[in-house]
Amino acid sequence: MGAAVVVLAAVASYLALIIVTRVDALFLPGNEIQLGGLGGLPGVDSGGAGEGDLREGRINILVMGLDRRPREGEAPARTDTLFVLTIDPHRKTAGILGIPRDLWVEIPGKDGGTFEERINSAYVIGSVNNYDGGGPGLAMEVVEDTLDIPIHHYVVVDFEGFVEVIDGLGGIDVEVAEEIDDPYYSWTELPGDYDPQYFEPGVQHMDGLTALAYARIRRSSDDLDRIQRQQRVMFAVMDKALSLNVLANAVDLWGEYKGAVDTDFNDLQIPGLAALAAQIPPDRVSALSLGPATVAYITPEGAAVLLTDDEGVQRLVQALFSDQQLLEEEALVEVQNGTGTEGLASEAVSYFVEMGFPASGLVVADADDGLYHTTTEIVDFTGKTYTAQRLADWLGLPSERIRAARAEDSDLTTISADIVVILGDDANIEAIRSSSEER
Secondary structure, three states, X not given: OOOOOOOOOOOHHHHHHHHHHOOHHHHHHHHOOOOOOOOOOOOOOOOOOOOOOOOXXXXXXXXXXXXXXXXXXXXXXXXXXXXXXXXEOOOOEEEEEEOOOOEEEEEEOOOOOEEEEEHHHHHHHHHHOOOOOHHHHHHHHHHHHHHOXXXXXXXXXXXXXXXXXXXXXXXEEEEEOOOEEEOOOOOOOOOOOOOOEEEOOEEEEEOHHHHHHHHHXXXXXXXXXXXXXXXXXXXXXXXXXXXXXXXXXXHHHHHHHHXXXXXXXXXXXXXXXXXXHHOOOHHHEEEEXXXXXXXXXXXXXXXXXXXXXXXXXXXXXXXXXXXHHHHHHOOOEEEEEOOOOOOHHHHHHXXXXXXXXXXXXXXXXXXXXXXXXXXXEEEEOOOOHHHHHHHHHHHOOOHHHEEEOOHHHOOXXXXXXXXXXEEOOOOOHHHHHHHHHHO
C-alpha cells in the first residue's frame, strides 16, 4: 500500500513512494539527508560513526502505508505496508527492511503490561486509544522493541497519496517477475465491487492505481511476496525520479506534495534531505525482508500469523546495517559448484541475494579444477575481507575456511572475480536457510 512517489520533494515523493512499496529506503534516504544546523537528523550533526560501529550515526525511518479507502476519510487504519529505511549519511548508503503485516508482536498496554496482536494493528490501536504519540508513536515503539533498534522518524502515506505521487511522475515502469491474476480485486472491499487485475511477466508501465494494485494484491500469494513486489515498485519510482531529475526541484515539490504524507520531518529539513538523497544512487541501496526470520503460526484463536526469533531478527538487522559495507566493497563473487549436486551454486546465489548481496555481483559456475570438493572454501583474490567474511557467516563457515589466493590459483576464476566461493559436499543451502528461519 504505501506511497509511490518520486518526488515528494525528494522527501514528499520519496516518502510516499517508500510507504506504498516498502522501498522507502530509496526515497527515505533522500529524506534523511540531514540538514546541518537546521534541526539536524540523528547521526549527521553528531559526527557519525566509525568504520566499526555500524549502528551509530544512522537515520532510521519507519514508513507506513495505511489500508484506508477514500470513503473512510481520515479514520485510523491498519498499516498495509510497513518497513524501516536506514540511512548512513557518512557512507552514503541506505537499506530497507520490509516487515510482514501479519507479524505477531507484543504491544504495550496504555496503562501498563502488554498484549499480543498483529504488528499492522499498532498504528490504529495507538490512534483510537490516544497513546502518547498516537498511531505513529505506538507503531515506532513496537518496531523499536521488535528489531531492537532506535526509530528516529516516521512517514505515513495512504492510498490517495500513493496514487497522487505515482501519477505526478507520469507513471513508472515495473519489472513484473511472474504472472499475477486476481479477478476479485477490490478498491472498496464492498461485496460484489470487483476490479479484476492481471499482470503478465516483463516490464509493465503502471499509473498510480495500477501500481497500487500490483503492490497490494494478496490473492495466490503471501505477505512476503507482497513485500518483494512493493520493493520493485519502490525501485521503479526511484529510477523514474532520477530520470526526471526531480531532486533539483525538491523544495517546490515538497510544497506541492507534502499534503500527501504525514511525517515528523519539517520544512527546514527538506533541502538537506534532498541533498542527501541525491548522493545515494540506487546501487547503494539494499532491500531485505524480515521473512527469512519468521515462521508460520496459528494462534489459539485460530489466526494465521508469523512469529520471529530474536536471534533470527538480529541476524537480518545486522545484515541490513553491515551490508552497506558490501555495497562499498563492490566485490564480484563467483560461486562455483564443486559437487555433483545439480543447481547447488544457483541455490547459493539465491540465498545470498535474500541476505542482501547485490545480484549483479554474483556469478554461477562449476568448479574449474576438475576436483570433487568435500568442504566449502572461500578464496579472496583482491583483499575484500569484509565481503568474504559475510559470505562465510551466511554459510555457517569458520573464518579458517577463508584464504587469500595463491599463485597457483590464477586459473581458478575465468571472470577475474574478487572472491571465489567453492561449494563443497558440506554445503546444504536448504538446511542453512531453514536453520536461519527456525532460530
